[in-house]
Amino acid sequence: METILYNIRNEYRGDSLLEEQLDPNPFTQFKAWLDMAMNNGLPEPTACTLITTGTDLKPSGRIVLLKDFDHEGFVFFTNYNSRKGRQINENPNGSILFFWPDLFRQVRIEGCFAKIHEDESANYFNSRPEESQISSIISPQSEIIPTRNFLEKLWDDYVDMHKNNAHERPTFWGGYKLMPTYFEFWQGRVNRLHDRIIYEQTETGWNTYRLAP
Numbered sequence: 620m621e622t623i624l625y626n627i628r629n630e631y632r633g634d635s636l637l638e639e640q641l642d643p644n645p646f647t648q649f650k651a652w653l654d655m656a657m658n659n660g661l662p663e664p665t666a667c668t669l670i671t672t673g674t675d676l677k678p679s680g681r682i683v684l685l686k687d688f689d690h691e692g693f694v695f696f697t698n699y700n701s702r703k704g705r706q707i708n709e710n711p712n713g714s715i716l717f718f719w720p721d722l723f724r725q726v727r728i729e730g731c732f733a734k735i736h737e738d739e740s741a742n743y744f745n746s747r748p749e750e751s752q753i754s755s756i757i758s759p760q761s762e763i764i765p766t767r768n769f770l771e772k773l774w775d776d777y778v779d780m781h782k783n784n785a786h787e788r789p790t791f792w793g794g795y796k797l798m799p800t801y802f803e804f805w806q807g808r809v810n811r812l813h814d815r816i817i818y819e820q821t822e823t824g825w826n827t828y829r830l831a832p
């Protein structure tokens with residue numbers, strides 16, 4: 620077995636995450652961490668791994684971009700007929716995961732997905748650059764296609780037929796919101812003695828506790 624990876628070892632020397640520093644609301648705590656990731660010029664700070672599992676119970680993950688969040692949940696946009704869309708349709712439970720390596724931070728968020736309102740999806744769709752709109756319309760995301768040329772021809776044919784037209788959001792494309800019941804804020808610390816703080820939803824609010832690293 621190749622063991623060269625054994626020697627790749629970084630020391631994590633992040634700030635502390637102590638109970639007295641926590642915001643009682645996990646969404647506010649998340650905002651503080653996201654703001655720090657954005658203000659530090661980290662590449663793609665809104666990129667997160669989205670984990671979904673259909674009825675076959677085989678989890679799958681991929682990156683998506685967080686596009687909005689409020690005190691109810693976290694929104695991303697995609698093709699509802701994609702593999703992830705089909706899995707969410709079968710099983711609305713899932714998770715998103717942020718990793719901000721420069722800050723030695725990870726955030727796990729678990730909960731339940733729901734489609735957002737069509738008007739909100741249309742709003743965001745209309746705000747996108749034209750090329751992104753066309754790509755969402757013509758790409759049968761997650762379907763097998765024969766060649767690169769096939770995709771480019773879908774693009775060219777669409778563009779030929781819709782010169783100077785506004786592009787309408789297709790009904791198969793829109794947003795999902797993950798409404799969390801569980802957050803974990805992970806802060807890398809020296810000697811691998813990392814901080815892990817959990818927020819778990821209860822009937823009366825958010826319960827917080829610490830896990831061993």
Ligand SMILES: Cc1cc2nc3c(=O)[nH]c(=O)nc-3n(C[C@H](O)[C@H](O)[C@H](O)COP(=O)(O)O)c2cc1C
Nearest residue numbers: 666681682683684695696697698701702703704761
């Ligand atoms: C940086 C980055 C950002 C991405 N953002 C999105 C996104 O916001 N929405 C999306 O549907 N796919 C996005 N993708 C592509 C997905 O990772 C994935 O390839 C695609 O959604 C198909 O996934 P599926 O077949 O599991 O449904 C992104 C990929 C990367 C690397």
